[in-house]
Amino acid sequence: MAAKKLRRAQLSQEMCERLSRYQITTCQDFLCLSLLELMKVTGQSYHEVQKLLCKVSRACAPKMQTAYEMKLRKSVNPSSAFLSTTLHSLDRVLHGGVPCGSLTEITSPPGCGKTQFCIMLSVLATLPVSMGGLDGAVIYIDTESAFSAERLIEIAANRFPAYYDSDEKLLCMTRSIHLYRELTCCSVLKRIMSLEEDIILKKVKLVIIDSVASVVRKEFDTKLQGNLAERSNFLNRGASVLKYLAEEFTIPVILTNQITTALSSGPGLRADLVSPADDLSLSEGSSVSGKRDSGYVTAALGNTWSHSVNTRLILQYHDLPTRQKRTSRYVQWHVT
């Protein structure tokens, strides 16, 4: 919308030519100028410039819809609002499953099962709607080369033996999962930008990026000057494109993240906690009080990234003896 050319905003031809002499060709350039600057470049009076501003704004402003219309549109298609994970307690906590149309992040210590979870969701997405799936293709962007096709078939065959009873059906399922191996930040971003056409062409219903953290942390060392800003920039751009895709096509987008240790220097840093759910050491049992002083573990990529995702799932190991009172808030699951 921002890159919309002014001549499509229904400004007159001579006005567009005049503005292009000052390098103002898109709506974005036009709206970034103040009224006095606009008067200078257009050569119009104050009131005329205000009218022009309204015209250009109308060309790029979003359409209005009331909350009621949004609700009606959703109720027309209720089954497509969530992708059920088939883990009943998790589905209950998430009110139906992984939500379509928003970003969901899965974060955990290494080896907890993030990639397994992603593979299982890929299988679920290819199932027909009657079985709780989305009946569509999956785009899997793998940055750690952790995706195993054999494991995919194993999960599909063992989980849904009645549906995947023949090799042909399994092969059909594997054909609809598109795997892209991207090993640098730049290529990941390029791939994300080109997803729109792929989604339409291949009828994709689920996008998985496993994992965002590994490729970002490899390339950006936050101790170096300037890298923090560049990293935030990259993450924000990726997040906004993914949000646009998720909303436009009403599909779930799943991202995986890693855990990092934030070193603290005492009680002063308590206030910096972005969210208590992020502090995994809280669940380690407050009986060991001395443990807290050295640091706490939290999801990686900083709090700017935390603002960008809509839902965050944290997987962790569960120690039965020390955490009984917390079990109601955590969902237990096993990888089989």
Next chain:
Amino acid sequence: MQREVGTLPLAPALRARLAAAGFQTAQELLDTGPCGLSKEIGISREEALEALQVVRQECHGDTARAAGGSGATRKCTALELLEEEQTQGFIITFCSALDNILGGGVQLTKITEICGAPGVGKTQLCMQLAVDVQIPECFGGVAGEAVFIDTEGSFMVDRVVDIAAACVQHCHLIAEAQPEEDHGKALETFSVENILSHIYCFRCRDYTELLAQVYLLPEFLAEHSKVRLVVIDGIAFPFRHDFEDLALRTRLLNGLAQQLIITANEHRAAVVLTNQMTTRIGQSQSTLVPALGESWGHAATVRLIFHWDNTQRLATLYKSPSQKESTIAYEITPHGFRDVQPPAGTASTEGTEPNPRKRPRTEEEKQQ
């Protein structure tokens, strides 16, 4: 009438020609007339006439203002302002502790900014306010409509349905406990469908769409005169990436803030903005501060910061012209934004009104 030609809102090229021809005051222009003007500076008669009409309008506006009439700049005494403020409504938040520290609720004609870490409840409060602004006047509300400008995609319709249902039920209970005639009539129109159809949502994907929408806001509010709340959920998100020129960003944000203040005052609406938190790296430690820089801190009249203390959500009134700085605790329940429930023992000594807020809650809303 003695106004200088250079201050008139004419096209710059025309102004330059008038200055070159030697015109200095507006009165001279009016005396010359359109034909004389067109001959002297070499423009067509129609253009000259247009210019003179603009000049006449400006001067008429000036004299009207000088005589103390209505215009862009209002002049009134502090007593008139006091009376206005006392009769002004507040938009309640259903969390009585928060309403108390705000002095009654979210004030109309002021900009309130809510900063907080992700997941702490900023969007929940915005959705709660979009429902609360529609409470009829007989129940203590302002009976207005809401505009919701969403830049992050966090507006969940299902959640608004839950909040609206709880609000309608609350009003029904009040009407039963203290029946009055207007209650019945108001409740007929106060239903979930009605509430939803009076929340106008705009989804802005980048800062250009946000700027365009704010420029078009006065026109929209003129058409929908009952709007009393404008929420911009996520003013930080579109401005935090893809901006190499920070000076441009500051300028655009200041322009936005001024537009919003003008809109808030002219239409007697409350403007609520939500902001993100960013990490400021200090010498010895890093702290969380509101995003968008120091100069943005001046834009809002009232600033609330939401944060965590272990697992308790707290709200701090950080900046306010009339209330003192204080911190309260709040909760997000399936019914919306509420007070923290006291432990079960004190709940039994409740008053006569069957207030659903006081029933002890065991669930907590987990999803962001």
